[in-house]
């Protein structure tokens with residue numbers, strides 16, 4: 001009897017230690033912050049593709065992937081050069097899956113690491129665009145490599161170059177992949193994930209493009225259950241070719257694109273590391289990790305299907321427009337236009353199906369909302385506060 005008790009105690013202690021060992025590999029907010037601060041610092045000069053700052057960023061990313069224990073993702077090389085005359089290189093790192101069969105299938109997770117560099121003597125640090133996305137690539141790579149349990153499929157961690165020149169890095173990869181394209185069964189993309197849409201919606205995150213795969217919808221749905229952020233599905237057609245996920249979608253590869261959308265410092269010299277909301281970035285990183293564990297797990301292989309309509313979409317967009325109306329001072333004309341748009345979206349949300357004309361109307365409404373943000377004056381605290389580059 002007593003022996004049995006001791007045996008139980010020992011096995012309990014053993015289990016506790018094992019659990020504690022697992023604790024080590026969790027996403028850490030401090031590491032995310034460190035990556036963003038480094039990559040957006042003046043030393044990396046805005047990470048323009050092919051420029052010295054871009055090359056330094058490349059080395060920084062490779063060093064961390066190597067330390068995390070990943071393998072080079074292009075044979076023995078960590079990089080895939082863009083074809084001439086393009087400048088730059090994608091960074092690719094592989095985490096092989098555990099299952100002898102399923103490990104042939106690859107989930108690609110990526111974020112672009114390039115930004116605008118230095119223009120007119122001014123540094124564009126690109127903290128949210130997209131140092132934050134790269135930080136999540138590096139942190140999920142570290143954590144997944146440290147605890148590979150359940151990862152049947154392989155994961156390719158990608159940092160795309162030349163996104164700002166027109167999604168060129170990811171296009172080069174999708175057109176000339178470093179492995180047979182049919183082995184790529186899903187892609188997870190991230191951009192603009194550490195701030196709030198129009199600086200107005202702190203708890204919202206968009207999951208774009210999932211309408212093409214039920215398996216991806218399920219994976220994101222399960223991952224969202226433990227996420228305090230409100231994860232809103234939006235059809236890829238509503239935003240168009242605005243980020244790297246588009247190249248995968250074009251080749252009919254199931255995708256999800258996580259983004260909080262544009263914010264006030266978008267493509268400005270004020271996109272600085274201290275403006276990132278790190279607790280939110282941490283939640284996005286956890287969501288991406290869970291989504292990857294689900295997709296790379298032993299479940300069904302994701303398959304692409306046509307499809308453009310999410311049942312919640314119109315309702316969610318109406319909520320966002322109502323939020324803008326409630327929180328932003330505006331002229332009567334703009335208020336009148338937005339109120340009309342809300343009414344239109346509410347009507348769509350009650351319809352079972354949307355026609356192509358309805359989708360076009362929604363595309364226009366989303367486009368106008370973004371355009372309005374783009375041409376809004378920056379808030380007073382931004383003026384004259386931008387980061388001037390020091391001569392080094």
Ligand SMILES: [Zn+2]
Pocket residue numbers: 112129130163191192
């Ligand atoms: Zn970007």
